[in-house]
Amino acid sequence: xxxxxxxxxxEKELIEEICLSGKLGNFSAADVLIDLGQRIEYIPxxxxxxxxxxxxxxxxxxxxxxxxxLGDTCAVxxxxxxxxxxxxxxxxxxxxxxxxxxxAEKLEEWMVSYKSWRNFILQSYHxxxxxxxxxxxxxxxDNMEERLYKYLKNKVLVNGNPDLQVTxxxxxxxxxxxxxVISRLMKKLELDGKIRQHRNRIEFLEMIS
DNA sequence: ACATTAATTGTGT
DNA sequence: ACACAATTAATGT
Numbered sequence: 300x301x302x303x304x305x306x307x308x309x310e311k312e313l314i315e316e317i318c319l320s321g322k323l324g325n326f327s328a329a330d331v332l333i334d335l336g337q338r339i340e341y342i343p344x345x346x347x348x349x350x351x352x353x354x355x356x357x358x359x360x361x362x363x364x365x366x367x368x369l370g371d372t373c374a375v376x377x378x379x380x381x382x383x384x385x386x387x388x389x390x391x392x393x394x395x396x397x398x399x400x401x402x403a404e405k406l407e408e409w410m411v412s413y414k415s416w417r418n419f420i421l422q423s424y425h426x427x428x429x430x431x432x433x434x435x436x437x438x439x440x441d442n443m444e445e446r447l448y449k450y451l452k453n454k455v456l457v458n459g460n461p462d463l464q465v466t467x468x469x470x471x472x473x474x475x476x477x478x479x480v481i482s483r484l485m486k487k488l489e490l491d492g493k494i495r496q497h498r499n500r501i502e503f504l505e506m507i508s
Numbered sequence: 509a510c511a512t513t514a515a516t517t518g519t520g521t
Numbered sequence: 522a523c524a525c526a527a528t529t530a531a532t533g534t
Contacts, residue, residue: 466515466516466517467516467517468515468516468517477522478516478517479517479518479519479522479523482516482517482518482519483518483519485517486517486518496517497529498515498516498517498528498529498530499515499516499529499530
């Protein structure tokens, strides 16, 4: 079953190895996979669903970094792993999801023995770095309304569903903002016809695929 | 079906 | 940012 999802990127020998040493895990939405300060022992590979990666500052304000989806692995975790340090992030399930955990020591082992693995790791670093630069850009230069709009759009994409189950407060935490600000901007977006809101639920109109 | 309560959202200062 | 008002959902009776 791993084969159908990864045969395009890994050779069969490597897939067999993954089956041998990887642990399969099923989680449901809102489960916390890794919390701040936890020791990293496994590298996750996403089979289905999506995962939200965030940091937190000392005041307890959260900031959304990015989402992981099918075929992704977490670049920050890779980094923590090779340095044998603790997690600087928190990972929670955005939706129900299924993943494979790969023991950290296999990381280096496979880096040497499998070309496709090495490429995969480098590729994820590359993609993630690009995304992060973009995120920093948006953070630094875009106004809140723009950030909020992009946040919602991205969430719809990740969820594959234009009905979002979130409260204004949750959004505010993700965006490192306050609830009141979000409420006001949401009102604006609703009046602009980009969104329709109900309690605990937001419909994203104008879906582009 | 109704009343109570808790949580979410709206608004004025 | 804060306080409070209004609205809605959840729960028990």
